[in-house]
Amino acid sequence: MAVYTEVDDAELRAFVAAYDIGDVVSAKGIAEGVENSNYLLQTTRGPWILTLYEKRVAPADLPFFMGLMEHCAARGIDCPLPIHGRDGAVIRSLAGRPAVIVSFLNGMSPRRVEARHCGPLGEALAGLHLAVADFPMRRANALSVEGWARLVAQARPRADEVAPGLGDEIARELDEIAPRWPRDLPASVIHADLFPNNVFFLDDRLSGLIDFYFACNDFLAYDVAICLNAWCFEPDLSFNATKALRLTEGYMRRRALQPCEIEALPLLARGAAFRFLLTRLYDWLHVPKGALVNVLDPLEYLRKLRFHRSVRSAADYGL
Amino acid sequence: MAVYTEVDDAELRAFVAAYDIGDVVSAKGIAEGVENSNYLLQTTRGPWILTLYEKRVAPADLPFFMGLMEHCAARGIDCPLPIHGRDGAVIRSLAGRPAVIVSFLNGMSPRRVEARHCGPLGEALAGLHLAVADFPMRRANALSVEGWARLVAQARPRADEVAPGLGDEIARELDEIAPRWPRDLPASVIHADLFPNNVFFLDDRLSGLIDFYFACNDFLAYDVAICLNAWCFEPDLSFNATKALRLTEGYMRRRALQPCEIEALPLLARGAAFRFLLTRLYDWLHVPKGALVNVLDPLEYLRKLRFHRSVRSAADYGL
Numbered sequence: 001m002a003v004y005t006e007v008d009d010a011e012l013r014a015f016v017a018a019y020d021i022g023d024v025v026s027a028k029g030i031a032e033g034v035e036n037s038n039y040l041l042q043t044t045r046g047p048w049i050l051t052l053y054e055k056r057v058a059p060a061d062l063p064f065f066m067g068l069m070e071h072c073a074a075r076g077i078d079c080p081l082p083i084h085g086r087d088g089a090v091i092r093s094l095a096g097r098p099a100v101i102v103s104f105l106n107g108m109s110p111r112r113v114e115a116r117h118c119g120p121l122g123e124a125l126a127g128l129h130l131a132v133a134d135f136p137m138r139r140a141n142a143l144s145v146e147g148w149a150r151l152v153a154q155a156r157p158r159a160d161e162v163a164p165g166l167g168d169e170i171a172r173e174l175d176e177i178a179p180r181w182p183r184d185l186p187a188s189v190i191h192a193d194l195f196p197n198n199v200f201f202l203d204d205r206l207s208g209l210i211d212f213y214f215a216c217n218d219f220l221a222y223d224v225a226i227c228l229n230a231w232c233f234e235p236d237l238s239f240n241a242t243k244a245l246r247l248t249e250g251y252m253r254r255r256a257l258q259p260c261e262i263e264a265l266p267l268l269a270r271g272a273a274f275r276f277l278l279t280r281l282y283d284w285l286h287v288p289k290g291a292l293v294n295v296l297d298p299l300e301y302l303r304k305l306r307f308h309r310s311v312r313s314a315a316d317y318g319l
Numbered sequence: 320m321a322v323y324t325e326v327d328d329a330e331l332r333a334f335v336a337a338y339d340i341g342d343v344v345s346a347k348g349i350a351e352g353v354e355n356s357n358y359l360l361q362t363t364r365g366p367w368i369l370t371l372y373e374k375r376v377a378p379a380d381l382p383f384f385m386g387l388m389e390h391c392a393a394r395g396i397d398c399p400l401p402i403h404g405r406d407g408a409v410i411r412s413l414a415g416r417p418a419v420i421v422s423f424l425n426g427m428s429p430r431r432v433e434a435r436h437c438g439p440l441g442e443a444l445a446g447l448h449l450a451v452a453d454f455p456m457r458r459a460n461a462l463s464v465e466g467w468a469r470l471v472a473q474a475r476p477r478a479d480e481v482a483p484g485l486g487d488e489i490a491r492e493l494d495e496i497a498p499r500w501p502r503d504l505p506a507s508v509i510h511a512d513l514f515p516n517n518v519f520f521l522d523d524r525l526s527g528l529i530d531f532y533f534a535c536n537d538f539l540a541y542d543v544a545i546c547l548n549a550w551c552f553e554p555d556l557s558f559n560a561t562k563a564l565r566l567t568e569g570y571m572r573r574r575a576l577q578p579c580e581i582e583a584l585p586l587l588a589r590g591a592a593f594r595f596l597l598t599r600l601y602d603w604l605h606v607p608k609g610a611l612v613n614v615l616d617p618l619e620y621l622r623k624l625r626f627h628r629s630v631r632s633a634a635d636y637g638l
Contacts, residue, residue, distance in 0.1 A: 026424075026426060029349065029351075030349055047366070109328075
């Protein structure tokens, strides 16, 4: 659920008048996007998405995100296209917040991931990686290995409130992963958050990738590792090797993973699980009592992390 | 916020295939409707609203609500039109819940009510009252004076947790209102919940009335009294006589209130405030600790109730 800012209709009409997209006929707050307010805007020319950025997205990062989506859309990626106002500007202000309008994408997120979703997902991820090769802007990944050390230090004193021994386990994990973390894999811009709720399908066709607000420069194979975590475990947290096979096969149809990337994949997958464990743990420990938010269970990623720790080689992921 | 039930895309496609409304291209959970799950459904033929009924709406009442909306829409009221499936049925099942598809209405709820909204509101309310005159179904108002006695009995022992003296005040209020409550005013089906979030405007034109799930048989003037409470107080809870004047003037342009209705209006307004005070108090006292719901402040309606108690005659409402 995500509508944090209510928009007055007169303000909205004035806002939309700065674009050449027709007149507003409706605006409904939608349950999409983790940390922004999103509206499905209907105008006389069709549907659009209006996003107001709340605290979690830094305004200084918006030109990167908008530039990235525009770059990818121009290269045929099914992602939201930021709409320019009549004056050329993409990022404006509404209800005191940075706000943009992007194109509407058809399709629905899979509520239950099935193996048939994972091939198209892999292909789309590789397509995205090919499309960003010449994207000129950069954004550091604040949630990579350097960021983990800070998160571990913050969470460790209270981690045992979530599970006994968790504080020690995350400290030990950091000690094991950090020195071995790769330094020179193929890198470019990655999506970094390509969970099922950020991918739309129409029947079996992948019709859209959304929510680029964690995109950053990092190893391309790390994006594959994130998807292995987000798409290839069953609700009971058992690993589904068929889904992993479909995902990596799909990816390889569009972009061949290099031997160094394949070799690094188990560690990258372990690191990706660690990253989501740590941020969920942070949210879990920092949510105000009684706050009206859903906090995701950090232990889901502890179990995924332990799985990746047990993996012998990338062959376990179908490679 | 209201999406309680997530719908699987394959299930949704099968559901929509039972209608002649095109193919699904998107479905977004929307923040609309108090106790149901609502989706803005886009098909190849345009937007629609899909509603899944959660616990608060009794399935046995659905034929009344659907029949009422269909009756009103056929008489030119801008309200959702229930869509029949190819087999003629309106009420189906989706994700284990009763579910319907209704037409999409353009417009937006006013975030800030202004006097210019109140004239069109009054006209639309009177128009609704004229349209329902020949609606053949009936539904008792469970939240009228008999229902209040039960709510007072339940809330009284703990009401002082909300405000000192509140338990005695609601008991005294019931004792004062119940014996004087009117018995023979003009009656028919009323909306009974026509708050600003249930009314859409496009510019200054009223474009839609939604959320008929409290509709019931009761005094027509009681609907006016509910609107006086819901539309004519400022955020600081001062009464805005101009808004009340616009509302009653607008209503009278379409349907003349009879002298007995005008005379009863202060008491009806007091009863309406009491009704929302009691149900909010109930919700306040019964919400589970830490539940992910917004509970509305009962004391807002205590202050409105005290205002109506001070009113000398319907002239204070512009009549």
